[in-house]
Amino acid sequence: MQKQKEHQIISDIANVGQKMETEDFLNKIICGDAVEVMKKIPDGAVDLVVTSPPYNLKNSTGNGMTRGSKGKWANAALQNGYTHHDDCMPHEKYVKWQRDCLTEMMRIIPDDGAIFYNHKWRVQAGMLQDRQDIIQGFPVRQIIIWRRKGGFNFNPGYFLPTYEVIYLIAKPKFKLKSKANAHGDVWEFTxxxxxxxPAAFPVDLIDRIVGSTHAKTILDPFMGSGTTAISAINFKRDYIGIDVSPDYCKMAEERIKNHQAQSKLLS
Ligand SMILES: C[S@@+](CC[C@H](N)C(=O)[O-])C[C@H]1O[C@@H](n2cnc3c(N)ncnc32)[C@H](O)[C@@H]1O
Known part of the structure; x- marks a missing residue:
């Protein structure tokens, strides 16, 4: 059985030096900006990227996180944004940023690599905003529907949105593990x-992705609370996590350490 490497956190990537090897990143959380840190990762170093960026939800024409006449929906924790990112960029700037992120992700995956890029469609000024402007030109192979329980964005003009999307953006030689295709393309996870x-993935969702691939090294450039690392540990794969918030990096670090301790007890 592969021995899980000890977890480490690097809080200042600038001190690590300009030229970095893949080993320098493995099983570490790097506290920094996603694009800047990814630029230091060598070409083809990461087999799989699994990530959910900030959705820019606070830059919204109608503040969809309210319940109409009943005021704010108490559970919409994201209405406060993140600790070190306000989730309210001008739309064009946000699209450019996300395309820069995807460009770096494409560079660091090999010919059989893939990116699972989670996003949320929404209605803006009465029209569907389907994020085509972000993913245009990238090799999207499939859109997986992640059906959640319930939803937010109550609006009398359209049905309550209850799903998010996961774009499978794949290089030509990417293949799923045997029989994983039987999961279909609509996944239901609470x-x-x-x-x-405020916006953590359910572990089961990421276990579905990681367990469906042969990837040895998995990157989440918007790691948040560390869910992708937890899943990598579950499948004995290596991970690399990046997040701009020192608070979330600490949260992820604690969670990973606890999970590793529990996994050791059970093995
Ligand atoms: C949707 S959340 C990811 C949550 C994560 N999937 C989880 O399971 O906890 C997006 C994350 O992006 C981080 N973020 C925002 N701007 C960033 C940037 N420029 N570079 C890296 N991370 C950033 C936020 O701090 C937040 O934790």
């Missing part, structure tokens, strides 16, 4: 309720 991070 959103994470037990996490202090």
């Amino acid at each position: 959103q994470e309720m037990n996490n202090d991070h």
Whole structure:
């Protein structure tokens, strides 16, 4: 059985030096900006990227996180943004940023690598905003529907949105593990309720992705509370995590250490 490497956190990537090897990143959380840190990762170093960026939800024409006449929806924790990112960029700037992120992700995956890029469609000024402007030109192979329980954005003009999308953006030689295709392309997982991070993935969702691939090294450039690392540990794969918030990096570090300790006890 592969021995899980000890976890480490690097809080200042600038001190690590300009030229970095893949080993320098493995099983570490790097506290910094996603694009800047990814620029230091060598070409083809990461087999799989699994990530959910900030959705820019606070830059919204209608503040969809309210319940109409009943005021704010108490559970919409994201209405406060993140600790070190306000989630309210001008739309064009946000699209450019996300395309820069995807460009770096494409550079650091090999010919059989893939990116699972989670996003949320929404209605803006009465029209569907389907994020085509972000993913245009990238090799999107499939859109997986992640059906959540319930939803937010109550609006009398359209049905309550209850799903998010996961773009499978794949290089030509990417293949799933044998029989993983039988999962189909509509996945039902309840959103994470037990996490202090306002937008954490449910672990089962990421286990579905990681367990469906042969990837040895998995990157999440918007790691948040560390869910992608937890899943990598579950499948004995290496991970690299990046987040701009020192608070979430600490949260992820604690969670990973606890999870590693529990996994050791059970093995
Ligand atoms: C949708 S959340 C990810 C949550 C994560 N999937 C989890 O399971 O906890 C997006 C994350 O992006 C981080 N973020 C925002 N701007 C960033 C940047 N420029 N570079 C890296 N991370 C950033 C936020 O701090 C937040 O934790």
